[in-house]
Amino acid sequence: MSTATATKILTDRINRIEVSATMAITAEALRLKATGIKLADFGAGEPHFETPQNIKDAAIEAIQKGFTRYTAVAGTPDVRKAIVARHAADFGTDYTVDECVFSTGGKLALFNAIQVLVDHGDEVVLPVPYWVSYKDIIQYAGGVVKYVESREEENFRVTAAMIERAMTEKTKAIILCSPSNPSGAVMEQSDVEAIVRLAHARGVYVLLDECYAYLNFAGSPVSGASVTECKEHVVVLGSLSKTYAMTGWRAGFALGPKVVISAISKLQSQSTSNAASMVQKASIAAVTGSQACVAEMKADYIRLRDRILEGFKTIPGLTCTVPQGAFYVYPNVSAFLGKGGAKTTTELAAKLLNEAHVVVVPGEAFGTAEHIRLSYAVSAEVIDEGVARMGRYLKQLSAASS
Ligand SMILES: Cc1ncc(COP(=O)(O)O)c(C=O)c1O
Numbered sequence: 001m002s003t004a005t006a007t008k009i010l011t012d013r014i015n016r017i018e019v020s021a022t023m024a025i026t027a028e029a030l031r032l033k034a035t036g037i038k039l040a041d042f043g044a045g046e047p048h049f050e051t052p053q054n055i056k057d058a059a060i061e062a063i064q065k066g067f068t069r070y071t072a073v074a075g076t077p078d079v080r081k082a083i084v085a086r087h088a089a090d091f092g093t094d095y096t097v098d099e100c101v102f103s104t105g106g107k108l109a110l111f112n113a114i115q116v117l118v119d120h121g122d123e124v125v126l127p128v129p130y131w132v133s134y135k136d137i138i139q140y141a142g143g144v145v146k147y148v149e150s151r152e153e154e155n156f157r158v159t160a161a162m163i164e165r166a167m168t169e170k171t172k173a174i175i176l177c178s179p180s181n182p183s184g185a186v187m188e189q190s191d192v193e194a195i196v197r198l199a200h201a202r203g204v205y206v207l208l209d210e211c212y213a214y215l216n217f218a219g220s221p222v223s224g225a226s227v228t229e230c231k232e233h234v235v236v237l238g239s240l241s242k243t244y245a246m247t248g249w250r251a252g253f254a255l256g257p258k259v260v261i262s263a264i265s266k267l268q269s270q271s272t273s274n275a276a277s278m279v280q281k282a283s284i285a286a287v288t289g290s291q292a293c294v295a296e297m298k299a300d301y302i303r304l305r306d307r308i309l310e311g312f313k314t315i316p317g318l319t320c321t322v323p324q325g326a327f328y329v330y331p332n333v334s335a336f337l338g339k340g341g342a343k344t345t346t347e348l349a350a351k352l353l354n355e356a357h358v359v360v361v362p363g364e365a366f367g368t369a370e371h372i373r374l375s376y377a378v379s380a381e382v383i384d385e386g387v388a389r390m391g392r393y394l395k396q397l398s399a400a401s402s
Helices: 003-009 023-034 053-064 077-091 106-117 132-140 160-166 189-202 228-233 258-269 277-288 292-312 345-356 380-401
Strands: 100-103 123-128 144-149 171-177 205-209 234-239 252-255 372-375
Touching: 023 345, 053 277, 077 100, 077 234, 077 252, 077 277, 100 106, 100 258, 106 132, 106 171, 106 205, 106 234, 106 252, 106 258, 123 132, 123 160, 132 144, 144 160, 160 189, 171 189, 189 205, 189 228, 189 234, 205 228, 228 234, 252 258, 292 380, 345 372, 345 380
Parallel strands: 123 144, 123 171, 171 205, 205 234
Antiparallel strands: 100 252, 234 252
């Protein structure tokens, strides 16, 4: 079937989005793995830890006790109570159960929030580099993305003045992600608060993606939602995936004004309905149980970050900001572009995969042309082996073209 015919079959909205830019790399990595090649895989954005035992036990108990039926679409009152209590204890927020919806993953909570807030032609302000999915989710809703470039030399800092310059009368929302996927940058809390206040004053919504909030190495976790007087225009998008090593469970939530949360629940009622009942029980255990596992994993991520950054120092030409959160490094590879045939980071990532057997994600997926993203949520051995392979390959590239 020709592309033209296929285009007619499908809706405009599905044609406005692309499959994830990382799919091609992932598919090729899987193909190589299947042939028995051992890859150093820095591609996947997920913890390498097991889900803590108390969380698994809660799900098993739920199943054994027959807690396997539909629940309220927005999640049981118990899971929502547990989520709002955790957020209140950590960030001083005062959400009620009606201001919380539990969803099948943080990505769905974000997708639904954008679908209920963003109409055709509405503008959404998005700092660069950005997490891959925002752009497509906004475009699926018919929205227009207004990019705000940040500077690597300033640790990808995003200020209220930068956001304000991108705002017009069509601005409906601003998305902030701190700690950032892909750069690991952590926003200054004063910058987040200034943006929240600016948005509130203009009647614009701030979507706070708190997926990595608990993986903040700069200190205690922080939230822009702590500015409670602006809560009318703040929507928190949370995920248990990274905090508790629960990526496969699909557990996320949104906190926000009742009108927005009710609309998200309505949309959820016509699509996924409730998140899996036993996952809700497991999530209660996660957020109400001991948080020592979170601190332990964070301490490990800091060690792994330091290890990979030390490794990078042995690769001439590779420079990297020091990430203050999440589990990604975002090195600048401009010194190697144009050498050995790779002009873009997408081409360089393909070469690193095929020739050095190292999986990285090209910066083009996140809106920048000179970086690659590596997830260091892997073992120390993978870091050592992967960095050594990268180093050998990049040095070889530099030598061949000099
Ligand atoms: C920045 C960011 N937000 C949201 C998500 C969604 O997480 P999940 O759908 O697993 O809860 C991810 C996952 O990679 C992410 O990196």
